[in-house]
Every structure is written in structure tokens, then in C-alpha cells.
Amino acid sequence: MxxxxxVIENWLNKLLLGWGASPGLTQFILQxxxxxxxxxxxxxxxxxxxxxxxxxxxxxxxxxxxxxAGPFGIFQSFADIIKxxxxxxxxxxxxxxxxxxxxxVLAIASVLAIWAVFPFASNVIGADxxxxxxxxxxxxxxxxxxxxxAGWSSNNRYALLGASRSVAMLISYEIPMVxxxxxPVLLAHSMKLSAIIDTQRPxxxxxxxxxxxLIFLISSMAEIGKAPFDLLEAESELVAGYHTxxxxxxxxxxxxxxxxxxxxxxxxxxxFFLGGWTGPMAAHWPILGVIYFFxxxxxVYLVISWIRLSLPRIRIxxxxxxxxxxxxxxxxxxxxxxxxxxxxxxxxxPPRWLYVAVMFVLNMLILLVxxxxxxxxxxxxxxxxxxxxPVAVSPRTEKSSS
Amino acid sequence: xxxxxxxxxxxxxxxTFAALVVVTNKNLVSxxxxxxxxxxxxxLTFVLLxxxxxxxxxxVVYIGAIAVLIVFTIMLTRRSAEKEPSGATKQWPIAAxxxxxxFSGLTYFYLTVPGTDRLAPVLDKELNxxxxxxxxxxSPSGYVLPFELASVLLLAALIGSIVVAWRK
Amino acid sequence: MIPLAWYLIFxxxxxxxxxxxxxxxxxxxxxxxxxxxxxxxxxxxxIAFWRYSLDQGxxxxxxxxxxxxxxxxxxxxxLALVISIYRRxxxxxxxxxxxxxx
Numbered sequence: 177m178x179x180x181x182x183v184i185e186n187w188l189n190k191l192l193l194g195w196g197a198s199p200g201l202t203q204f205i206l207q208x209x210x211x212x213x214x215x216x217x218x219x220x221x222x223x224x225x226x227x228x229x230x231x232x233x234x235x236x237x238x239x240x241x242x243x244x245a246g247p248f249g250i251f252q253s254f255a256d257i258i259k260x261x262x263x264x265x266x267x268x269x270x271x272x273x274x275x276x277x278x279x280x281v282l283a284i285a286s287v288l289a290i291w292a293v294f295p296f297a298s299n300v301i302g303a304d305x306x307x308x309x310x311x312x313x314x315x316x317x318x319x320x321x322x323x324x325x326a327g328w329s330s331n332n333r334y335a336l337l338g339a340s341r342s343v344a345m346l347i348s349y350e351i352p353m354v355x356x357x358x359x360p361v362l363l364a365h366s367m368k369l370s371a372i373i374d375t376q377r378p379x380x381x382x383x384x385x386x387x388x389x390l391i392f393l394i395s396s397m398a399e400i401g402k403a404p405f406d407l408l409e410a411e412s413e414l415v416a417g418y419h420t421x422x423x424x425x426x427x428x429x430x431x432x433x434x435x436x437x438x439x440x441x442x443x444x445x446x447x448f449f450l451g452g453w454t455g456p457m458a459a460h461w462p463i464l465g466v467i468y469f470f471x472x473x474x475x476v477y478l479v480i481s482w483i484r485l486s487l488p489r490i491r492i493x494x495x496x497x498x499x500x501x502x503x504x505x506x507x508x509x510x511x512x513x514x515x516x517x518x519x520x521x522x523x524x525x526p527p528r529w530l531y532v533a534v535m536f537v538l539n540m541l542i543l544l545v546x547x548x549x550x551x552x553x554x555x556x557x558x559x560x561x562x563x564x565x566p567v568a569v570s571p572r573t574e575k576s577s578s
Numbered sequence: 579x580x581x582x583x584x585x586x587x588x589x590x591x592x593x594t595f596a597a598l599v600v601v602t603n604k605n606l607v608s609x610x611x612x613x614x615x616x617x618x619x620x621x622l623t624f625v626l627l628x629x630x631x632x633x634x635x636x637x638v639v640y641i642g643a644i645a646v647l648i649v650f651t652i653m654l655t656r657r658s659a660e661k662e663p664s665g666a667t668k669q670w671p672i673a674a675x676x677x678x679x680x681f682s683g684l685t686y687f688y689l690t691v692p693g694t695d696r697l698a699p700v701l702d703k704e705l706n707x708x709x710x711x712x713x714x715x716x717s718p719s720g721y722v723l724p725f726e727l728a729s730v731l732l733l734a735a736l737i738g739s740i741v742v743a744w745r746k
Numbered sequence: 747m748i749p750l751a752w753y754l755i756f757x758x759x760x761x762x763x764x765x766x767x768x769x770x771x772x773x774x775x776x777x778x779x780x781x782x783x784x785x786x787x788x789x790x791x792x793i794a795f796w797r798y799s800l801d802q803g804x805x806x807x808x809x810x811x812x813x814x815x816x817x818x819x820x821x822x823x824x825l826a827l828v829i830s831i832y833r834r835x836x837x838x839x840x841x842x843x844x845x846x847x848x
Contacts, residue, residue, distance in 0.1 A: 275611060306708055310634045317642025321614065324649055328607055340653055343646060350642075367708060586748050590756040597760050597783050601767030606775060613779050616760070620786045627753070627797040632810050636789070639814050644782060644821045651825045652775055655832045666770045673769030681762035685755050694751040698798050711804050711811075721808045728815035735819030739826035745833070 181300050181462065214291050214302065221470075222435045223253045229435070229481055236485045263424035268331055271421070275329035279322050280422065280429035286318035287436045294443060295370045297453045297465030308369040309361055312444065313354055316399065319437070320346045323418050326430070330421035338417030341407055345495060349398035349405075352391050352503035359388040359514050360448045373452035379532045380451040385514060387539040389449040391507045396441045397480060398499075400434065404487040407495060442476035443469070450476070506546045513538055586626055593619030602666075606652045614645045628701055631708050753794035761787035772839045774831070778824045785817045 185206060192202040227242065227250060234241025242249030267276060293308045295301040305311055320343055327339020361367050363384065364375040375381075382389045398405040419430045446452060450472050453465030490498070517538050521531050596616035603609040617640040624633035667673075688694050714720040760783055767780025789810050796806020835843060 272608070275608075305630065306706065307631050307634050310631070310638065314634045314637040314642065317638060317646070320646055321641065324646060325611070328649070328653065336653065340650065343650060347643070347646065583748055586752065590752075590759075594756070594759050594763070597763040600779055600783060601763055601771065601776070606773060609776060609779060613782065616783060617786060620760075620790055623753070623756070623790055624793055626748075627793050629793050629797065629807060629810075632789075632793060632807055635811065635814060639818055640782070640786070644818060647821060647825055648775060648779060648782075651828055654829060655775070667772050670766075670770035673766050676769065677762040677766040680765060681758055684758035684762075688751045688754045688758070694754060695749045696798060697747045697749060699800055701797075707804070707807075711807055714804050714808060715811070721805075724808070724812050728812045731819050732815055735822045739822040742823065743826035743829050 181297070181466070210302070211292070215288055218288060218291060218436055218439075219432070221439060222432050223257075225435050225439055225477065226253045226256075228478075232478070232481055233485055236482070257428075260425055260428045265426060266421070266423045268421045270331040272329040272331075275325045276421075277426070279326035279329060280426045280433075282318055282325065283322035284429045284433040284436070286315055286322060287433050287440055289315045289318075290440055290444075293369055294447065294469075295373055295452060296469050297462035298459055299462050300466060301370055304368060304370050306366070306368050309357055309367040309372075313350075313357070316350070319399075319433075322433075326422070327418035330418070332421050334415045335418050335420045338420070341492070342401060342418060345405065345407060346399060346401070348496065348499045349395045349503075352499065352507040353395040353399060355504070355507040355511055356388040356392040356395070357448065358511055359385050362511070362515055362518065369447055369452075373447060373454060376451040377454060378528060380449060380454075382449040384532050384535045385449075385510070385539050386536065387506070387510050387543040388514070389445070390543070391503055391510070392448065393445060393480075395499075395503060396444065397483065398495075400438050400441060400480075402434070402438065403484040404490050405495065406489055407492055438480055439473060439477050442473040442480065445476045446472040502546065502550050506542065509546070510539065510542050513542055582626065586623075589619050589622045589626065593623070607649065610645065610649045610652060613648070614641055617641055617645060627698075629707075631711060750794060750798040754791060757787040757790040757794065760784075760790070774828050774839075775825075778821060778828070781820065781824075782817060785813055785820075789813055 188206060188209070189202055192205060193199070197205070230252065231241040231249070242252035245251040245255045267273060290312055292302045293305055293311055295304070323342050323346070324339050327335045327337075327342075330336070360372050360381050363381065364372040366372065366375075419427055422430060446469060452472075453462075453469045455464065455468035457464055459465075514535065517535060521534060526534075593616050596612045596619060599612040600609045600616060603612065617636065621633045621636040621640075624630075624636060715725045716722055764780045764783030764787060767783065768777050771777050771780060792806045792810045792813070796804070796810075799806070831843060
């Protein structure tokens with residue numbers, strides 16, 4: 177029972193071999209089944225997440241959220257899906273048809289392909305490639321491509337503007353994201369995701385390098401492209417950004433890709449900074465590891481939703497300043513600091529808790545100094561003092577004042 | 579094994595076709611899209627050659643950075659591309675003859691010179707290629723000098739491109 | 747299995763196509779794209795020679811990484827030049843920019 181997934185896999189393996197399938201074919205069928213399963217789980221999660229997100233948004237904005245379809249509006253997403261399937265597919269005139277239709281597929285594939293390397297539990301790993309971290313970065317770049325293709329092929333100025341904005345943002349925010357991803361790689365001495373999780377056994381990396389975790393959170397929130405970084409689809413300026421011209425399920429694919437991307441970022445933060453599947457009893461009961469993994473990812477997802485529902489959209493110059501003048505310098509200094517400290521501590525061989533404490537203090541120091549300096553270098557806001565003007569003045573007071 | 583030959587042929591034909599479209603297509607943005615296909619084909623070739631690290635870096639650098647930059651530049655300079663179809667120059671027959679001559683010469687050379695019909699040796703499975711590569715890049719007995727030169731080059735390109743593109 | 751010559755011929759084909767593009771295209775961005783094709787062909791050659799060589803060194807991969815750096819900086823500077831030229835001439839066709847032509 178403890179190792180449910182592998183038990184099922186072994187049973188299927190024996191069954192197929194018993195039916196006379198060759199070992200190669202059996203392997204192929206099992207791998208295909210596994211990938212289909214992961215994709216299906218991802219879509220199921222998205223359906224649930226959309227409902228959770230809308231409920232949460234409703235609560236935060238002091239309204240109910242969906243509450244008509246089923247108890248607590250649980251079936252709202254299903255109703256939306258049925259509606260979206262009945263919509264007409266519109267391809268705008270002058271659009272590049274092939275590119276226009278490939279873009280949504282690429283958008284969702286670029287998110288789903290990241291799940292191929294995730295370790296869900298100690299022995300449930302999709303593909304434990306030894307360049308896992310780099311693979312995640314590489315696949316992420318296809319998402320940028322999808323946005324660019326969608327924006328260009330729509331033959332719409334708004335879509336093109338949204339796409340060029342988003343590409344400028346995504347490319348620049350990829351730098352702090354990748355640099356802060358280097359820190360877990362540095363600490364684990366490996367780019368393998370399973371090795372990174374193994375290194376976090378007693379102490380999660382969020383305790384060792386909190387600054388890197390924070391920078392990763394901020395920059396990957398920008399990569400998702402939702403509020404406060406949703407300049408790429410600022411409704412008042414750009415209609416809907418790069419997917420203005422999409423309708424029906426093609427739009428649905430972008431929508432699902434967006435939600436899934438947010439959950440994927442939660443899973444990435446779980447793997448790199450929150451210890452992945454580790455937790456009490458997870459090593460002996462792999463099924464618990466899967467539950468821990470998804471639970472942590474869901475928690476991070478909720479935190480991201482909370483942040484994005486609380487903050488207003490930032491301006492484009494603020495967005496660029498935040499990245500180039502704060503995140504990139506801090507992430508590089510943090511990387512150098514952690515590398516030097518790790519090297520020094522490697523020779524001293526302190527107990528693990530002392531190592532963690534030193535790293536934590538160093539990270540917080542870098543973050544606090546950076547915050548202090550950036551606060552100091554900011555030109556003081558010129559707040560214009562307006563005289564107090566009451567909205568409605570009764571004629572009697574008007575007379576007495578004059 | 580026939581399967582790998584099939585995959586190789588598919589990748590090679592796809593990449594060559596994509597490259598042909600890149601150099602002949604009048605529409606610059608479609609040319610850039612086909613360039614991405616060609617670069618991805620090269621990444622697949624690296625996977626076939628069991629250089630996974632290089633394949634992933636190829637995707638990150640070429641598709642994630644270079645191709646996106648190129649498409650971005652095409653969009654920024656769109657008016658010029660729209661004004662007149664940016665086709666080939668007048669001397670394109672000479673260019674075609676030259677490159678065909680180069681290709682046929684190289685092919686003849688590869689098919690006649692001894693040693694090119696050899697098959698790939700079996701790779702050492704125990705070797706951790708990524709960390710070996712990393713060690714080699716920064717060890718003084720390895721390739722630290724070219725590595726440092728490449729980083730200086732990147733820095734120079736960074737500063738240079740900012741200076742060149744600066745709006746005065 | 748695939749003999750070495752196949753990879754080399756494949757790379758030669760991509761390189762020749764790139765060469766044609768550099769010589770025959772008008773648009774500067776198209777020329778840059780063709781240069782990218784040529785560099786990719788070189789990378790395929792380097793990796794193929796690394797894979798088929800009998801000693802266990804990694805020199806081919808190391809130089810591929812250096813080619814990556816070179817092509818990245820080439821594209822960065824090249825595209826900056828394209829944008830700067832476009833601002834001045836409103837034109838990025840290599841034939842029409844002939845201030846230095848005598």
C-alpha cells in the first residue's frame with residue numbers, strides 16, 4: 177500500500193509481459209501511460225484551481241464568487257468548459273494561419289513539458305535528467321516564443337503591442353530567475369532535481385537561502401504575467417494583450433496554460449526551496465510524498481494568488497526599474513556571497529545547523545542592505561500639498577468663511 | 579539499429595528544409611520562425627549525438643535568447659520590411675553556385691577521405707559529463723583561458739550593444 | 747548505426763545554405779540569421795567529431811560552448827547595429843546603405 181504507484185506499475189508490467197508484449201514495448205506503453213496520467217492530473221488540478229481561485233478572489237474582494245452551479249459553485253468550471261467548447265473559432269483576416277494555430281498549443285505544451293522532470297516522491301520521478309534545472313529554463317523559453325507567435329500572427333496592433341511588451345518583460349525577468357535558481361544548484365552540487373531535494377532533507381533551502389527564494393518568487397510571478405506584472409494584458413490599454421484575437425478553445429488553452437503555469441511555479445518553488453516531497457514519513461511512504469508535494473505546491477499557489485489579488489498593476493518603468501536596478505544586482509551579489517560562504521564553510525566543516533544559520537544571516541544581511549540602499553537612492557517623492565477642500569459646503573459656512 | 583537512422587534522417591531533412599526556407603523566404607518573420615525550427619533540429623541532432631547538456635544549452639541560448647531577439651528586431655524595424663519585399667540581391671546566382679560548389683566539394687571530401695565511415699564508440703556510462711565539462715572549463719590545465727576570453731567577449735558585446743543602440 | 751560522414755554532410759548542407767543566405771540576402775537581419783545557421787552547422791560538426799573521436803576528452807563540447815558565447819555576442823551587437831542603422835536611414839537593406847561605397 178505504501179508504494180502504490182510502483183505497485184501498480186509492476187502489476188501492469190507483469191500483466192503486459194504475460195500477454196506476450198516484448199519488454200521494449202511494455203516499457204514504451206508504461207511510459208506513455210505515465211505521461212498521459214501526468215497531463216490528465218495537471219488538467220484536473222487546473223479545473224479545481226480555477227474554482228478555488230475565483231472563490232478566493234471573491235472573498236478577498238468582498239463578494240461571493242461563483243455560487244450557482246452546484247454546491248458552492250463547484251461545477252462553475254465545468255459549465256465554463258462546456259460553454260467554451262460551443263464557441264466559434266475565429267481566425268482573423270490577414271492572420272498567419274499556421275502560426276496562429278500553433279501558438280496556443282505551444283503555450284500549453286511549454287508548461288506541461290516542465291512536469292516531465294518533476295520528482296513527485298522518492299521513487300516516482302518522471303525523467304531524472306542530469307540537467308534538470310537547465311531543462312526547466314529551456315522549456316520556459318518556448319512560452320515566450322508562443323506569446324510572440326500569438327501576438328505577431330494575429331494581425332492586430334494590440335496583440336503585437338502586448339506581445340512585444342511581454343517579451344521585453346519575460347526576457348529581462350528570466351535573468352534574476354535563472355541566477356536565483358543557480359543557488360540551489362550550487363548548494364546541491366548538482367542540476368538533478370532529485371539530488372536537489374535530497375540535499376534539503378533536514379533543512380529546506382528556504383531556511384538556508386531565503387533571499388534567493390524571494391527573488392525567485394518575484395521573478396517567476398513576473399514570468400506568469402499576472403498582476404501585479406500583468407502589463408502584457410492590461411485591459412485598459414491593450415484589450416487583452418497577445419490573445420486578443422483568440423476565441424473558443426484556443427483562448428481556453430492560453431487560459432489553462434496561465435493557470436497551470438502559476439501552479440507549476442508553485443511546484444518549482446516547492447522543489448527548489450521547500451524540500452519537494454520531503455516531510456514526515458515520506459521516505460517510507462512514497463504516496464505521502466506525492467501528497468506533500470502537491471500540498472506544498474498548492475500552498476505556494478495560494479500565496480501567489482493572495483499577492484496578486486492584493487497588489488495593483490505596476491507601471492512599465494517601475495517594472496523595468498525593479499528588475500534591472502534591484503533584482504538583478506541583488507541576485508548576483510547573493511550568488512557570489514553564497515558561493516564564497518559555501519566554499520569557506522566547506523573547509524571549516526561546521527555542524528549543519530551552524531552552516532544553515534550562517535547562510536541565513538548572510539542572506540538576510542544582503543537583502544536588508546539592498547533594501548536600505550534602494551530606499552535611500554530613491555528620489556524623494558514630491559507630494560503636492562493640496563489645500564483641504566470639502567466636497568459639499570453648505571451655503572451658511574461659505575458665507576461665514578468669506 | 580534502424581530506428582536511430584530514421585530519426586536522424588527525419589531531423590536532418592527537417593533542419594535542411596527549414597534552413598532553405600530561412601534563406602529564401604521573403605517574409606522575414608516566417609523566416610525567423612523557420613530559423614527556430616532549424617535551430618531546434620540542431621538541438622535534436624545534439625540529443626542524437628548524446629550531448630544532452632549542449633542540446634539544452636542550444637535551446638536556451640538560440641531559441642530562448644537569439645531567436646526571440648531576432649523576431650523582436652524584425653518587429654521593431656517592421657516598416658522597412660513591409661515597404662519592399664526583402665528578397666535576394668542581383669548576384670544570387672553566383673552565391674548559389676558558390677555554396678553548391680562548397681557543398682559538393684565537402685561531400686566529396688567526406689566520402690573519399692578515410693575514417694569518416696566509422697561508427698560512434700560506446701560512451702562511458704559512469705562519466706558525469708556535466709560536472710566533467712564544468713571542471714574542464716575552469717581548470718588551469720583545461721580550457722580556462724578560452725572560457726575567460728569568451729566571458730570578456732560577452733561583456734564587451736553587452737557594453738557595445740548598449741552603446742550602439744543608445745538613443746542620443 | 748550512423749556513420750560520421752552523414753553528420754558531416756548534414757552540417758555541410760546547413761553551412762552551405764547559410765553561406766548562400768549571407769551572400770544573397772538583402773536584409774541585414776536575414777544575413778544575421780544566415781550567420782546563425784552557419785554557426786549552428788559548425789556546432790554540429792564539433793559535437794559529431796567529439797562523439798566519434800576515440801579519446802574521452804570533452805574538447806568538442808567546450809568549444810561548442812565558446813561558439814555559443816561568440817554567436818550570442820555577435821547577435822547582440824549585430825541587432826544593436828541594425829536598430830541604430832534603422833533609426834538613421836529608416837532602411838535595413840544591405841544594398842541601400844552605401845555611404846562608404848566608392
